[in-house]
Amino acid sequence: MSRGLDERRAGFKRYKEDTARRGKPFFPYAMFHDTVMSLVVVVVIVVLACIWKWTSHADGSGGWLGALYTSKADPGTTNFVPRPDWYFYFLFYLLRVFKWPNTVLLGTIGIPTICLILLLVLPFVDVRRERRLTRRPVAVTAAILVILSMGVLTWKGAVAKEALGSELVGLVPKWAQEEAFASNPTAVAGAKLFAQSGCLNCHTYNNVGSSNLGAPNLTAIGSRHLGIDFQIRHLKCPSCVTPGSPMPHFDAFSDTQLREIATFLEASQGKK
Numbered sequence: 513m514s515r516g517l518d519e520r521r522a523g524f525k526r527y528k529e530d531t532a533r534r535g536k537p538f539f540p541y542a543m544f545h546d547t548v549m550s551l552v553v554v555v556v557i558v559v560l561a562c563i564w565k566w567t568s569h570a571d572g573s574g575g576w577l578g579a580l581y582t583s584k585a586d587p588g589t590t591n592f593v594p595r596p597d598w599y600f601y602f603l604f605y606l607l608r609v610f611k612w613p614n615t616v617l618l619g620t621i622g623i624p625t626i627c628l629i630l631l632l633v634l635p636f637v638d639v640r641r642e643r644r645l646t647r648r649p650v651a652v653t654a655a656i657l658v659i660l661s662m663g664v665l666t667w668k669g670a671v672a673k674e675a676l677g678s679e680l681v682g683l684v685p686k687w688a689q690e691e692a693f694a695s696n697p698t699a700v701a702g703a704k705l706f707a708q709s710g711c712l713n714c715h716t717y718n719n720v721g722s723s724n725l726g727a728p729n730l731t732a733i734g735s736r737h738l739g740i741d742f743q744i745r746h747l748k749c750p751s752c753v754t755p756g757s758p759m760p761h762f763d764a765f766s767d768t769q770l771r772e773i774a775t776f777l778e779a780s781q782g783k784k
Contacts, residue, residue, distance in 0.1 A: 516639070519641070520639070523641070560577065563576055563577060564576070564577040564578070564580065565580065568580035598666070598670065599666075600669075601665070601666040601667075601668075601669030601670050602661075602662045602665035602666045602669060603619075603620070603624065603665075603669075604669040604672070605665045605666075605668045605669035605672060606619045606620075606623065606665060607619050607620065608668075608672065627658075638651070680707035680708070680712060680720070681704050681707045681708060683707065683718075683720060684700065684703045684704050684707060686718075687703055687717070687718055687780075688700055688703065690718060690783045691718075691731075691779060691780050691781065691782070691783065692779075692781075693776070693779035693780070696775065696779055698771070698772055698775045698776075699772075699775045699776045699778075699779040700776075701772045701776075702771075702772035702773040702774070702775050702776030702777070703776045705765075705769055705772055705773055705776075706773055706776055706777075709762070709773075711730075714727035714759070715727045715728065715729070715730050716729045716730070716731070717729070717730050717731055717780070718731050718783070725758045725759075726758075727759070730777060730780060731780060731782060731783070732780065732781055732782035733777050733778075733780050734777060734778045734779055734780045734781040735781045735782055737778075738778070739778070740771065740774040740775060740778055741774075743773070743774035743777050743778060744770045744771065744774045747762045747763075747765065747770050747773060747774065748761065748762065748763045748770065749761055749763065
């Protein structure tokens with residue numbers, strides 16, 4: 513232990529002597545330059561964003577840097593499959609390996625966090641001065657496995673084909689059986705639309721989904737007997753029916769689609 517400490521001290525001394533002869537130390541000079549440059553980049557981005565916003569017309573078109581938006585976002589769309597940028601394809605496909613919802617935290621937070629912690633700890637654990645690859649079999653093997661696994665996951669994520677909400681739609685027959693609306697085709701169609709439209713990003717239904725922004729559990733929403741007309745009005749304008757509701761408007765749905773979802777919600781009266 514004493515020998516290793518002496519070697520590190522000698523190496524640090526040589527670094528300081530070399531710095532004094534040929535250049536400036538990383539701290540504070542290089543750090544100061546990086547900080548200033550990062551600040552410049554952030555300021556440029558903020559200025560461009562302000563110009564983009566303030567030069568656009570009231571209808572969202574025109575502007576020095578292009579249109580602010582071409583059409584309003586539809587939170588209830590069922591014909592768009594969101595995909596991440598290519599450098600997140602490996603994580604995108606990792607979610608298909610760790611099936612939602614039971615192991616989603618392991619795939620999205622657990623494994624990436626563990627890998628990041630190992631990467632941060634590595635310089636403090638491996639303090640050897642040896643850098644020849646032939647004498648570092650463990651490090652070389654680990655690096656090759658990481659590169660191969662990320663490459664395979666990226667490729668699989670790039671070529672993955674899936675329909676929006678396909679895995680959730682597969683749960684509809686189970687919902688229909690447990691909630692006893694299998695004989696109601698309108699409710700079944702509404703359940704499929706409910707699964708495809710991202711409703712479970714905020715709501716929960718039969719132990720599936722995520723509870724966000726205070727959104728209620730809809731497993732037994734029909735037991736409240738609010739009525740189909742109420743459900744339709746609420747879907748069209750949630751904040752009009754429930755003041756202060758953060759739920760987005762689903763007024764882009766057709767009348768038929770709104771009635772299907774409303775019928776499904778009214779048929780959901782808890783597990784039978």
